């Protein structure tokens with residue numbers, strides 16, 4: 138797995154509490170969220186990356202979830218076309234921030250829609266989820282872009298998960314963290330699977346960043362399994378992020 142050098146994250150605005158959610162976990166506490174977001178940025182720095190922290194945008198309540206706006210590789214960036222109307226304009230700022238790092242851009246175009254949360258990279262392979270946010274046309278466009286750039290791409294229609302990466306994470310060394318519908322999914326048969334139980338499902342959204350795997354706090358079984366697989370973990374309290382259907386991967390673009 139290639140080493141990440143850079144991360145883009147974005148401070149949540151006060152409007153975050155009015156963002157999209159299906160969680161039924163109640164209104165987020167904004168002050169608590171800021172503390173959690175700060176800890177997230179600090180954890181990434183500990184992993185050895187340089188963090189570009191964009192300032193808050195009140196007009197886009199969900200814009201702290203920067204992952205959904207782009208798909209990044211070492212050689213090019215794909216600016217997505219986020220599937221939620223209220224989030225679509227988030228790509229303008231992200232494209233401009235990415236111009237400091239990338240020369241080559243591709244774009245997902247309407248009627249295709251695609252959220253970065255539906256995209257998982259495992260070495261030279263990409264998995265593209267079709268979800269409420271990513272439609273068939275968006276998935277097809279991304280597959281064509283990736284194959285044109287020499288990657289493999291497999292499209293995976295989701296059954297229950299919100300985004301593909303809600304239930305799966307790649308740790309490198311052929312190790313795949315899987316939950317729910319991905320545990321027995323034929324597409325992931327060839328990986329060494331770290332299986333997350335239904336009750337710990339939220340912790341399947343974890344991120345390997347260089348020498349560490351960042352996991353949500355409160356999942357001792359997941360921590361044990363990932364430690365046993367040979368990774369050092371950093372645990373973060375994600376309570377206020379979870380209330381808006383977010384997880385660890387959603388809060389950053391890593392490249």
Ligand code: CIR
Pocket residue numbers: 156157158199202204205221224253254255300303381382383384386387
């Ligand atoms: C949304 O509904 O778009 C946000 N409230 C949560 C986005 C989470 N993003 C992700 O899983 N990649």
